[in-house]
Amino acid sequence: MTHCLAYAAHEARAELAPLSIERRALRDDDVAIEIAYCGVCHTDVHYAHNDWNSTVFPCVPGHEIVGHVTAVGPAVSRYKVGDRVAVGCMVDSCQHCAACESHEEPHCEHGITATYNGRDRATGEVTQGGYAQHIVVREAFVLRVPEALDLRFAGPLLCAGITVWTPLSEHNIGQGHRVAVVGLGGLGHMAVKLAVALGAEVTVITTSPGKADDARALGAHHVLLSTDAQAMKAAANRFDFILDTIPRKHNVNPYLMLLGRHGKLVLVGALEPLEPIHGALLALNNRSISGSLIGGLEQTQELLDFCAEHKVLPMCELIAMQDINTAFERLERNDVKYRFVIDMATLRD
Numbered sequence: 001m002t003h004c005l006a007y008a009a010h011e012a013r014a015e016l017a018p019l020s021i022e023r024r025a026l027r028d029d030d031v032a033i034e035i036a037y038c039g040v041c042h043t044d045v046h047y048a049h050n051d052w053n054s055t056v057f058p059c060v061p062g063h064e065i066v067g068h069v070t071a072v073g074p075a076v077s078r079y080k081v082g083d084r085v086a087v088g089c090m091v092d093s094c095q096h097c098a099a100c101e102s103h104e105e106p107h108c109e110h111g112i113t114a115t116y117n118g119r120d121r122a123t124g125e126v127t128q129g130g131y132a133q134h135i136v137v138r139e140a141f142v143l144r145v146p147e148a149l150d151l152r153f154a155g156p157l158l159c160a161g162i163t164v165w166t167p168l169s170e171h172n173i174g175q176g177h178r179v180a181v182v183g184l185g186g187l188g189h190m191a192v193k194l195a196v197a198l199g200a201e202v203t204v205i206t207t208s209p210g211k212a213d214d215a216r217a218l219g220a221h222h223v224l225l226s227t228d229a230q231a232m233k234a235a236a237n238r239f240d241f242i243l244d245t246i247p248r249k250h251n252v253n254p255y256l257m258l259l260g261r262h263g264k265l266v267l268v269g270a271l272e273p274l275e276p277i278h279g280a281l282l283a284l285n286n287r288s289i290s291g292s293l294i295g296g297l298e299q300t301q302e303l304l305d306f307c308a309e310h311k312v313l314p315m316c317e318l319i320a321m322q323d324i325n326t327a328f329e330r331l332e333r334n335d336v337k338y339r340f341v342i343d344m345a346t347l348r349d
């Protein structure tokens with residue numbers, strides 16, 4: 001076991017504060033990683049605030065982890081000391097159920113071990129995430145960061161990126177598709193960049209008029225203000241595909257109305273009960289609605305490689321670990337441009 005300095009939520013809604021945690025001694029197939037950067041996901045805020053009544057305190061958030069390998073167990077074959085690696089939202093799964101065998105680890109029939117607030121499969125201990133100096137992770141759940149990706153910007157691909165990449169690939173989004181992204185935050189801005197890189201015509205649907213210029217700078221072709229009833233009405237039936245990243249309970253009906261024939265809306269944001277959905281809005285145009293959860297390991301590596309090749313990088317605001325509470329407040333105010341990334345070197349200060 002090794003001591004590790006981290007930042008934790010000690011109780012619901014309290015400010016995050018330093019905490020010393022233990023990382024396990026290396027198992028045969030473990031990789032020890034010194035964390036260089038960790039992205040800040042809105043999910044971290046949900047857990048720190050115990051929004052889903054499932055947080056075990058103290059909780060060290062963080063599941064957009066990048067860094068360097070510092071040690072490997074004797075059975076590790078793919079990584080060596082010094083390698084640039086990444087860890088996302090999961091650190092283990094059963095590895096033999098139908099879901100795991102089809103590279104859909106997030107849907108492991110026996111449940112995944114989440115990077116934080118999960119349960120270690122061997123000891124039952126609560127897992128602690130990436131707002132920390134280092135982490136120990138089973139080799140199978142460690143990804144490789146291509147040389148062409150700047151480590152400072154790679155972190156957000158591990159959650160924000162893969163969460164939007166999975167539905168975009170599953171629905172074969174590309175040229176000729178009219179795509180709308182609802183909510184221009186961490187997930188939303190990656191969805192814009194990736195959908196544009198795939199060749200789609202992209203519209204950002206936002207509640208923030210001040211984000212219109214940024215949306216265009218990120219590559220969006222159009223911007224629609226969801227609070228502008230006239231503009232929303234004029235956009236009825238316009239889109240083939242809508243990705244909804246709104247982080248809380250909301251009314252999906254105004255967005256469903258924007259889907260054309262056989263249009264699909266995929267929810268990735270709100271993981272809680274929604275306002276009732278109007279059945280007629282689904283029947284009209286044969287619209288459908290579904291959800292999507294992060295993505296498998298193979299797909300995450302594919303995304304890292306795609307971003308390296310196509311130079312698709314998140315737009316990041318680097319912060320010191322000590323600024324995490326301000327970052328959480330700003331996330332709650334929709335004031336994020338467009339992903340906070342913690343420079344973990346500041347944790348020593």
Ligand code: NAP
Pocket residue numbers: 040041042043044046159160163182183184185186187188205206207208211245246247248250267268269270271292293294331332334335336338
């Ligand atoms: P974020 O950076 O805070 O972005 C969310 C954006 O949604 C905001 O910037 C805002 O954009 C818009 N928004 C916020 N409140 C809204 C409201 N009441 N009505 C309409 N729009 C609203 O959050 P994120 O990190 O992208 O995460 C988004 C959600 O995805 C979180 O709930 C997170 O837990 C969830 N998540 C899910 C998965 C998964 O596997 N499915 C993975 C990661 C995260 P505008 O200013 O443009 O309106």
Ligand code: ZN
Pocket residue numbers: 041042043044063089159160
């Ligand atoms: Zn996340």
